[in-house]
Amino acid sequence: MATHLHVSQGAPSHDFEGTPSLEIGQHDLLIVGPGVLGRLVAQTWRQEYPGCQVFGQTLTTDHHGELIEIGISPSLNWTRGKHKFPYIIFCAPPYQSSDYHGDIRLAALSWNGEGSFLFTSSSAPYDCNDNGSCDEDTPVVPIGRSRRTDILLNAENIVLEYGGSVVRLAGLYKEDKGAHAYWLEKGIVECRPDHILNLIHYEDAASLSVAVLKKQFRRHIFLGCDNHPLSRQEIIDLVNQSGKFSKKFEKFTGTDDPLGKRLNNSRTRQEVGWEPKYSSFAYFLETL
């Protein structure tokens, strides 16, 4: 058994190469991109494996103080150091790094191949834009059609190549973050109101990710959503009717932008043995 650092009272910060004497335990977790989702994953992971070490790799040192306070050992360079990790989750968004695919490859090379390597992708690559039904078997957009989906699909392929797994997430939200919060902030949004969106609460995305990590899948693609697709208009109507938000939304003004899809992840639920806590956006609003 490895000797663990004491991270529960706040984690130490590490510079390049980390601490030479650091020993990695069999349930230790590296989170590349410990943002909103990654921090929830850390919290859930620690409940599952009390005393384990959780490491976080970021792009800047801006949030290292916050990460240390919640027991995550931060570094800019864990995946460039000499340590290998049994569990790695890559949950950094694609738009902040100059070499996203290179970052993913370095993360894959830092996996010791024992526990799990998981990449949080998006449901955007499913090739459906007529508000039709869509599940894990729906074909993806062909490479070359869209830059956004190319980035995600190429990222997924790197992960699968190294034996890792992928969870494609629907729109993430919590009370103050997600589509509804963005629309409330804007007031008027140039998108069509009848576009169907799919959602998953941040806490549920974290519990699904942890469940997948724990089961040590290899080269699987999962889908994370709440199975309650809603149109933009339905979402904002629920928000307005809830009376839980002080800001007022005015209108969607789009008419000819693409429609969405209706996601169903029954297969993922069955394979992983997972159900969301927030079964729908309407239920989430009731809990506020």
Ligand SMILES: NC(=O)c1ccc[n+]([C@@H]2O[C@H](COP(=O)([O-])OP(=O)(O)OC[C@H]3O[C@@H](n4cnc5c(N)ncnc54)[C@H](OP(=O)(O)O)[C@@H]3O)[C@@H](O)[C@H]2O)c1
């Ligand atoms: N938002 C959605 O609706 C949605 C939908 C589907 C999938 N997803 C995916 O869900 C995941 C989690 O999203 P989130 O909202 O939790 O993200 P977030 O809060 O925006 O995460 C930001 C964190 O990632 C770090 N970071 C960014 N790029 C990095 C890189 N290349 N290497 C290392 N760290 C990096 C940032 O570092 P600093 O501390 O230096 O800023 C910060 O800690 C992402 O993979 C995202 O693509 C999101």
